[in-house]
Amino acid sequence: MKPIIKVENLSKRFRFNPSEHASVRYDTLRESLVKAVRSPFGGLRRMLRDNDADLWAIREISFDVVPGEVLGIIGPNGAGKSTLLKVLSRIIEPTSGRAELYGRVASLLEVGTGFHPDLSGRENVYLNGAVLGMRRREIDAKFDEIVAFAEVEKFIDTAVKRYSSGMYLRLAFAVAAHLNPEILIVDEVLAVGDASFQRKCLGKMDDVTRSGRTVLFVTHGLGMITQLCQRAVLLRDGRVSMIGPAAEVVDHYNAIWNS
């Protein structure tokens, strides 16, 4: 069966500044100029040499996902889960390796990306939909459904900064839940709202996975993995430690964790 996602030797290196023991978020122009004067070829040397302080967030990751599959990605903090999702979502560029995606991708790394507090619920649905790659016509068609799902009909023309945090998250999730791409990349965004809304989210997620959509799914909730996914990938220190049927991978992870 031809895979819909093909990941081959995907690696991402983050550069850190060893002198400061902190990541270089941004330099000022002066600092860069000083550096350039002190060591004119420093930049080149740094590029060629593998610095001790560099971090390979993910290293030589390979796997295939077939259409309709729901693949869970688990691992301890810092294992590279989020980096992998960000690379596959084209937010950061890999250092080496390659991935091919045979379908339209939508990624949900958080709910409510692009929500603006001063805009109304209605305006934010359109804005957020557009940010997530929906067409205006698509949003028009699904608007009522989204609002009903979020249970915010009465407040849809109120600025979202006046919403309770629950209402805000419900609306944000509702927009995301009505995306219709072939491939969905999801980072731990399902547990929003109160218990009853969480059940609704999980139910929606279950529908999504049954609709033949291909889903990549990062979570710390191992129960969710066994419930929603057929297969799972266990990441450790940026590498694939295990890949296989979800239940087995989760058992393996639990075994490591407990020992």
Next chain:
Amino acid sequence: MDSVTTEMPGESEAVPQNGSTGLPESSSVSSANPYSLPEKPVVVIGASKPWVSLNLRDLWAYRELLYFLAWRDVKVRYKQTLLGAAWAIIQPLVTMIIFTYFFGVLARMPSEGVPYPIFFYAGLTLWTFFSNAVVSGGNSLIGNTNLITKVYFPRLIIPSASVSAGLIDFIIASLLLIGLLIYYDFAVTWAYLMLVPLILVTTLLALGMGIWFSALNVRYRDVRYALPFVIQIWLFVSPIIYPSSLVPQEWRWVMVLNPLTGIIEGYRSSLFGQDFQWGPLLYSTIFTLVMFVYASYSFRRMERHFAEFI
């Protein structure tokens, strides 16, 4: 199983075809997958090559996002204000009154044979649009960090949306200019047609500067502090408060090196039915095009690291 679709990369909005691709090997999926795979990948991810393309296809695919982001900027600008969009007229109007008193009345600034208020106001509207566009464009990427670190889309859309949003204020401020033209009894001439390319060149120049500054700003926050300063200096070296004829003839060419000189004088010429200075206009247009192309490519080159550095 390998039903061929005609779908090409980038045209992924087509409705999924009906041919079933069968079940995945681990067959706990209950329904057949309705999506048949395209021959070529829709998205290829890899380390980018040293040269870059502008990726116009992607920009076109995301045109609605450009519209929504510009619309957001316009909507948000005057939220929770009493006077709303009236601010777009109040600010230049008050500036015009004060400058007319000091420069027109007290300092007796020459104004190319037209009344000083309209001479100044014409330059001011175009300048306000330009400077706001450059500043908001330049700060647009760092103001949209949450989008850049969480979703993919062509990043050029962000500064472009900021610059486009400024056009609305420009149109509102121009209503007063129309009023002044009627008040001072200026005739409508064919030269008005030149306004369209002139505004276009101004927009492109602002866009080029905004794009370039925004990308630099991601890496070097100095830009944020340098920008207002650069803009302030730029105001004084452009013929907005004074006509460039005030500058001695032998130094006029220095004035013209500033691409805004040709544009602003051309703008006034077309409004007031005066003769065009084609040389400076041509220079400004060429400068703008070169700047715009350079800025777009260097933006694309820096774009791949935005999410890491921002």
